Amino acid sequence: MRNYLSTSLLLLSLVSAVNCATLLADEAKGLAIAQERKNRDAGWGDSESLTSMILRSAGGDESRREMRTAALEVQGDGDKGLTLFDEPRDVRGTAFLNHAHPTAEDDQWLYLPALKRVKRIASRNKSGPFMGSEFAYEDLSSFELAKYRFNYLRDEPCGDGQCFVIEQTPADEYSSYSKTVAWLDKTHYQPIKVTYYDRKNSLLKTLSLEDYKLYLEKYWRPHKLTMENHQTGKSTDLLIHNIRFNTGRTAADFDTNALQRAR
Amino acid sequence: MKQLWLTSVLNTPWRVLFGSLLLTLLMGAGISKLEFRGDYRIFFSADNPQLLAFEQMQNAFNKSDNILIGIAPADGNVFSAETLSLILQLTDAAWQTPHSIRVDSLTNYQHTEADEDDLMVGDLVSQSMPLAPQALARIRQIALNEPSIVKRLVADTGKVAAINITVQFPEVDKNREVFDTYNFVKQLTDEFSRQYPQVQFHLGGVIAMNNALASEAEQDARTLIPLMFLMIIIMLALLLRSIVGALATIIIIVIAIVSTLGLAGWAGIFLSMTTVNVPTILMTLAVADCVHVIASMQFALQRGDNKANAIRYSMQRNIMPVFITSSTTAIGFLTLNFSEVPILADLGNMSATGVMLACGFSLITLPALLYLLPLKASLVPKPESSTVMDRLASFVIRRHNLLLPIMLLIMLAFTGLISLNKINDEAVKYFSPNTQFRQSMDFLDQHLSASASIDFALNSGQSSGINQPEFIAAVDSFSQWLAQQPEVVHVNAISDTFKRLNKNMHGDDPAYYRIPTAPDEAAQYLLMYEMSLPYGLDLNNQLNLDKSATRIAVSLQNMGSKQITEFERKALSYLAQHYPQYSASAASTALMFGHIGERNMASMLQTLPLALLLISLLLALSLRSWRMGLISLAPNIAPAAIGFGIWGWYSGEINLGLSVVASLSLGIIVDDTVHFLAKYQHARQEGRNTEAAVRYAFTSVGRALWITTAVLIVGFSVLMLSNFRLNSDMGLLTAIIIFTALVIDFLFLPAFLLKFDTKEPKRHA
Structure with missing residues (x-):
């Protein structure tokens, strides 16, 4: 009897040790996959593109925004981004500059042509909607390893291929998400689908990324991003055209002085 | 025809019971489909x-x-x-x-x-x-x-x-x-x-608010329905003095309620704040049918008839009145379909269906049940109330010249108070301050x-x-x-x-x-x-x-x-x-409630003449006399007019629940008039003069009328205990109108007949 008991205890502890080990392994595997994703996308330098944003209400009404974006890869820190608004007409010429940081708050400025001044956005709130769309600012910010804790969940078929399913828990306490789950295509380690869970852990949004194309024989970029809000029924399409690399932009084009000149 | 059907019921009582049970089970199975909705949107139709x-x-x-x-x-x-x-x-x-x-x-x-x-x-x-x-x-x-x-x-x-x-x-x-x-x-x-x-x-x-709607409805179901059951048992004990009779009545009421709720489930109607009280309303309305049937049977048993003959006697006396009164009540409830508020229409349809089912069960299942159960003659001798009725008849006959103008004056005075009423629907005020x-x-x-x-x-x-x-x-x-x-x-x-x-x-x-x-x-x-x-x-x-x-x-x-x-x-x-x-x-929701009160009142006022016409037609048909149909108009219209007058003086606020009371109560109060006029007409056709006919009407149905009125008042008063004002106000005003109807049938209608129906009957209508 005693023997039996100790055997089962031993078995039990063995099982839990194995469980623990797999959990650790999954976190390690999650991080490894995320690292691979980051590595594969490293070295793109700088890029430019045109973006159309189509906002859709639950009733099917649509509204369109147009903007031009430029991005600069920064080694050892978050990327820098510049967005110039073209439509709607009343915000034409407004320019948005962003310096992402893996752990600290991003720095953000807005150039307002009506005032002819650069204003710093002094807010911790990066969780709000971008231009009234279903994309939060944090959904569009550059992918940094330090922003999340990763956990590998499983492999799953997705689209035409196979995906890693990774759970990402935001490190930022001001994030509006309790977690996000990303489906990364095994061929290029880029997300095909991301689901977002709100602070009460209910499914909030699903992002679908389509029309991936290969640039510079190395970098995969999606051309259509659709964000669907499951709670409000609203959705936003982000259509990206004309991606160009090696545009010759430097860090000087991404500071607040350049912001005033940006056209 | 009536005879043939009765004989077949009495010859095969088990088959009738079994059939009723099967039917009840079939209909009742729909209860599983009944769901409850406690959402303020149920007050509004999709095209509101x-x-x-x-x-x-x-x-x-x-x-x-x-x-x-x-x-x-x-x-x-x-x-x-x-x-x-x-x-x-x-x-x-x-x-x-x-x-x-x-x-x-x-x-x-x-x-x-x-x-x-x-x-x-x-x-x-x-x-x-x-x-x-x-x-x-x-x-x-x-x-x-x-x-x-x-x-x-x-x-x-x-x-x-x-x-x-x-x-x-x-x-x-x-x-x-x-x-x-x-x-x-x-x-x-x-x-x-x-x-x-x-x-x-x-x-x-x-x-x-939505939560309160649901929890108050649940509270109503948990407290009012058992209370109503208790009241019914007390009333039956007082009226029938027979455990078996009470048991039979309760069986009929239960199967009528189960079938009604089941049919509602099959029809896809959901339970709500208003329809949760359908069982209470049905109990009130069904108990009268059963009491009439059983009391007549007890009377015949006491006379020395055997059971089969006592049931035959009771059925012959009651089939027509029970059917007519149930039909008029059902018509009254069916007019709620013209309401702008879907859940009031549901209340009307469920109650109307229930009343007709109760009518059917008390005319088919009840006799079979009574035949099988060991029912004895009532222990109470025919009470002294017939002498009370006789005295009341004498009083009315003696004083009719004075009664008529006084009653008319009272009726007009209260009717004049109607203008004190204002339509008011505020969702928050639907809930009692408790x-x-x-x-x-x-x-x-x-x-x-x-x-x-x-x-x-x-x-x-x-x-x-x-x-x-x-x-x-x-x-x-x-x-x-x-x-x-x-x-x-x-x-x-x-x-x-x-x-x-x-x-x-x-x-x-x-x-x-x-x-x-x-x-x-x-x-x-x-x-x-x-x-x-x-x-x-x-x-x-x-x-x-x-x-x-x-x-x-x-x-x-x-x-x-x-x-x-x-x-x-x-x-x-x-x-x-x-x-x-x-x-x-x-x-806004406040605007939605703000508009619905008036729209509902307007549509209910439009249907009132239609209901009145239908019910008067039915009455004229059953009495086989246009003249009687016409005479019945005054005592049928007056109670609601007086009731709303009293309401104007007492509260003055008309909400959704009250806007349907006029047509709903019409179907119920018309019963008193039907019974009284039927007896009166019967006596006149036998050649008696107005006075004697009025006296005959008083002594033959007077007691039954005040008993059913008492039952109805108790039943609708139970609704007054609801914390939801649509229900409690509806219960109170309906009770007031039913009481007023009895007063008018006892004091005004006979005085009116004595004054204007004095021609000696020569021709049969």
């Missing part, structure tokens, strides 16, 4: 114009279904370090509310400030902020001067604060969703209440503005039009006009945000607290502001997708439905007059 306007506004802007937590500290100051940190914690916890999409509170209000060229946007109170006396004074100063939160999220006295949780239900199982949401918040506030015993919490808003929901809402209304509100949507007609200075100016002057109206407590308009942003963009210079001068200025300030707002606190509840329209939220003092529709008209005509270039609309 105010509901459509409301839904359109909810589609253009965010939903506004909400639950409001009122926070009242004992020291009467929410701007203390302790209370503010409570609000901070509760706000944070409130984000966990199931289906919540937005939480607004005093602490997470997004305060904006300029700091040189920075636009600071952030929570008014945050975790990291030290709450020293100076900071508290600053927070108080900002909060009480910010038009968008004062009187909405904090009382202007600083005594009460509120957290408003906006929810968006997936609407898969709305009952469950309301229940989950409400219970979560209730548990949350209970927890905080234990932690902070000196602080009171009150729950308001649409979700709290209910927790009503108490919370009354408290919240005292300090904030919780129950009455109207949202106005103003559309510029072009994309990004809300950035046009002239449009902002229109919004601004409209919101100022609104604020000047005496009924208005609070206005939330985007124009205030534009003015504040303009000030912030110019280093907080108060001189810039005005509307931006160019559309691109306005648009860029707004863009900057929107990029600074956190998740869930965006402007989607004030601006539509392409920024062509804005929503202006107006909170009003607690006011009647008439005043709120009047206010809507006034505000819309202000806009039409001053800003005809912009299209405007108004919507």
